[in-house]
Amino acid sequence: MEIKHWEYYEAANPQIWKGRVDGTTDDHLRWHQIIKCIDLKDNKDLSSYFILLGFACDEGVKRNHGRAGAEKGPEVLKKTLANLPVFSGENTKIIDAGTVNCQNGQLEAAQESLGFIIHLILKRGGFPIVLGGGHEITFGHYLGLKANYNKSIGILNFDAHFDMRKPQQQIATSGTGLYQIALLEKNIRYLPIGIQKISNTKILFDTARDHQITWIEAQDFQIANRSRIKKKIKSFIDSIDHLYLTIDLDVFAACYAPGVSAVAFNGIVPDAFFLEIFHFIISSDKLASIDIAELNPEYDCDNRTAKLAADLLFRLVND
Template identity: 25%
Template structure:
């Protein structure tokens, strides 16, 4: 991308990459179907949690705004915990996602980052934007309903299929719910159609809608971080592997422009 008056490279620091090579090597020898191996998987994810939360805490304490590019959505837990620790109180989160990632506390994985953060007191309020109705279990829906004072959601089906809800109005409802405290902006790329992820979908929000979403929620003083996760270029066609990175580049610069508009 270009350094110009719309987005200046001098405003961006590139910290680097969290090296999980050794953990991946341990995981390569494990079988998820084996109970003992699943427990080891959970332990490995917990090790990543510690690193992510520590790094996020240091960045936020320094007065900078983290932009985290993953990796799996398991890192939402570390993002939330690290930011909450830096600020000395729980934070809120808005998650654009086909899934709730609010599954049971059975050991850490990518499907329960928010439920663990909620249970441990780091996540105060949580809004799930664009949940896919056909891929959310009854147990999760019942759980979300029981927590409606602190956890709200809308569904992609209500927004873009049945047209019962309007995109812009729903964004306003969501920000009114979370803006009383610092909040994280979470973007799971499996909410966009045909973007290579571990849970790729043929149906989802357009790139333009997601870019508008990032800009809208970034353009508020309480937006504390941006997390873009689950992109998997290795699953794309050989000639298109750069496209995931280009998509992420648009979302990153939209967020930076939103934050700069507050100055």
């Protein structure tokens, strides 16, 4: 089985990591000058490193009748990250561990392989940062976390959608991941933030209620509700042992994130309030991993969406 999983894996490509060189001293460095590119088949200790792993897949988006193109997201996002400045010198430890590819539409196999690779990264002491790819990334990512942790895992999802659609004829899509996870768990621990009524049918709200899930709607995600929102997030994090943060870029308003599989014309604004909440979440010592989903470069005007994603990861690494 392990050999099968490696069939979907591709080692890191150093040629992606190119960019401007202002100098070679610590105060001149950019990510492309300090990144380490590895092959995970080599038994390398990953302790204290942030591990970038691509998930080049949009088969779930296609099955969900969304805009294809997100499979190119990981490569474009890595290229966008390449020119970010280094502020922590030797303390900035980042590894590109390559990419899990979805071959010939084999979504389920790709998700299993993603779970296998994430479990491997965690066992070796790394912190996974997974770059999508469609939001079918969630189920594979969760499989890796579940294989590694015996205690409760909470999922905090910035998303316009619940992603709790029941698979039709047992066919998974980018919109079924949380429903699939709910089938694995007696009590799914899930907090979606940025939900929009225009983007979810009534049955999805009912499904969330059936699983005792509460949520924060996009229209309520505003500074006037700061205290209530922070209290809700803190209560959620306090109730779990390990936190998995997934960010579907379609949670943001289209002017900030045009390059996604399903545009939200009036989504969350990535302003000072959002960044305050984001930092509040990533500062938790329970944070175990993170992923960025639905970056679709084919529709990304001026690389805005990729730059937004890169900014969030820059803040994570320098938090």
